[in-house]
Amino acid sequence: MQKKKSKPLARLEQSITLSNLWLSILSLAKQKPIYAYALPSKIKESFGFSPSRLLTYLVLYRLEGEGLLTSKQEGQRKYYSLTSSGKASLESAKKLLYKRAKEL
Known part of the structure; x- marks a missing residue:
């Protein structure tokens, strides 16, 4: 049975992942050119969290x-x-x- 994360730890994880989604996107783009539709699944595969497609697009367009x-x-x-x-x-x-x- 997996132990439930404390609230502070959950907030830290969200801060490191979703709040800094731009880092994940830049890291993937550093490896090879990426296209928007594939980003959420690539982020899940590489970094273990699932941002929404809308949030991913918004961050992507802002970075551009x-x-x-x-x-x-x-x-x-x-x-x-x-x-x-x-x-x-x-x-x-x-x-x-x-x-x-x-x-x-």
């Missing part, structure tokens, strides 16, 4: 608008790739998370 992703239409699919600014933001975020975790 902020210059962290660029898009290219190929047939009916629009593929998103990490920009140099996106790569720098992802690396900075990883360093910040690592630093905070070490401080605990």
Whole structure:
């Protein structure tokens, strides 16, 4: 029988996953170009949580608008790739998370 998570731990998990969905999207885009429809299942497969399709699209479009992703239409699919600014933001975020975790 699996032990139920405490409320603070559940909030932390949500903060790390859903509230920072942009990190998961940038991480996947760093590996190879991605398209919007496949993102929720790729996130579930790679990171173990299931964001809604709507939230995923909203974050994806915001990242493109902020210059962290660029898009290219190929047939009916629009593929998103990490920009140099996106790569720098992802690396900075990883360093910040690592630093905070070490401080605990």
